[in-house]
Amino acid sequence: MTALLHGPSGTGKTLAAEVLAGALGLDLWSVDLSALVSKYIGETEKNLRAAFEAAEASGAVLLFDEADALFGRRSEVKDSHDRYANQQASYLLQRMESFRGLAVLTTNFREAIDNAFLRRLRFVIGFPHPGPAERERLWRGAFPPAAPVGALDFARLAQANLAGGHIRNIALAAAFLAAEDGTPIGMAHLLRAARRECAKLERPLTPAEVAGWL
Incomplete structure (x- = not known):
């Protein structure tokens, strides 16, 4: 059983x-691509084989996060590097088809996944960017009941076009800012945290997104 979860960053693919895995009562094994992929011929395939065999033996769910790095489109063969990369992809295709467990792939770029892989995946599920109603629910769920929050306007917070992962980061950063000030978490803390988060994303918060926050 194989599934591809695709969508923008922060929409909950890895969390899903x-x-x-939790619903099935199984362990989740996340494949470390940096440790798996090797520059030495044959080593990547050897590492892949070990990962698949271990997952089959244990019954764990195998997770390939940022799967486009491994399952990307094959290229035209121009030199030995291209030939080796395509051989690696062919091995992965065969091993995915014979895998007897549950494998989940996640990617921000569905179009980067090779079509041959897509044909072999049982489920391809899109994770859309949340709309205002979903964002408001995410904001309401971002603070645990015991969190020292002030008067927060969740409808105003939901104006900002942010995904769940970014909302979580902002809520946590705002909690630290409030603790530093010795006050409950307020809209001013969330605005500062949101600007920092958007600076990381290299996009500004527009006036319309933060209208009424203060």
Whole structure:
């Protein structure tokens, strides 16, 4: 059983894989691509074989996060590097088809996944960017009941076009800012945290998104 979860960053793809494994009562093994991919011929395939065999033996869910790095489109063969990369992809295709467990792939770029892989995936599920109603629910769920929050306007917060992962980061950063000030978490803390988060994303918060926050 194989599934591809695709969508923008922060929309919950990895979290969904964790929830799926938890619902099935199985361990989730996240493949470390930096440790798996090797520059030495044959080593990547050897590492892949070990990962698949271990997952089959244990019954764990196998997670390939940022899967486009491994399952990307094959290229035209121009030199030995291209030939080796395509051989690696062909091995992965065969191993995915014979895999007897549950594998989940996540990517921000569905179009980067090779079509041959897409044909072999049982489920391809899109994770859209949340709309205002979903964002308001995410903001309401971002603070645990015991969190020292002030008067927060969740409808105003939901104006900012942010995904769930970014909302979580902002809520946590705002909690630290409030603790530093010795006050409950307020809209001013969230505005500062949101600007920092958007600076990381290299996009500004527009006036319309933060209208009424202060």
